[in-house]
Amino acid sequence: MMIQGILLPVFVLVAITLAQFFLLNTRSRVSAGGAVTAVDEPLVLSLLFYAVVAVALPLRQADLVMVLLAWVFVVTRLLRAGLLLSGPEGRGGLLDVASALVLLAMWVYFALRILTVL
Numbered sequence: 001m002m003i004q005g006i007l008l009p010v011f012v013l014v015a016i017t018l019a020q021f022f023l024l025n026t027r028s029r030v031s032a033g034g035a036v037t038a039v040d041e042p043l044v045l046s047l048l049f050y051a052v053v054a055v056a057l058p059l060r061q062a063d064l065v066m067v068l069l070a071w072v073f074v075v076t077r078l079l080r081a082g083l084l085l086s087g088p089e090g091r092g093g094l095l096d097v098a099s100a101l102v103l104l105a106m107w108v109y110f111a112l113r114i115l116t117v118l
Contacts, residue, residue, distance in 0.1 A: 006062035009070040010053050016074070016081050017046045042077060045099060049073055052106050061113050066106060073102040 020042050053070065056062045076099035083092040 002062060002064065002067055003057065005064075005067040006053055006057065006070055009067070009074040010050065013046055013049060013074050013077060016078055017042055020081050042081070045077065045103060048103055049106070052103075052110055056110055059114065061110055063113075065109060069102055069106045069109065073099055073106065076102060 049070070053062070053066075056066055076095050080092045080095040080099065083095065
């Protein structure tokens, strides 16, 4: 099990999520509204990511596949955060779908590992 390997992308995603929250919150004060949905989506995906990592760690399921999927998820969220903070919000739809699919793959992989062990 690679505890550091799985936790490092968690720490990076925490930083991305907090940066998005504070920067978008500041932007929403300048522009009137609309930023709430932009903040909610990354937070929901991030919470699901944190949940799978939090459950995988004590169950010793954080293997190389989970670590690689975690990094792919974090990179897609980082790219999405860059788009979100740099311009119009309509450009990151593919990255949203990509990160959601990677997260789905993490959950499916985790569930299959747990179910096949039992």
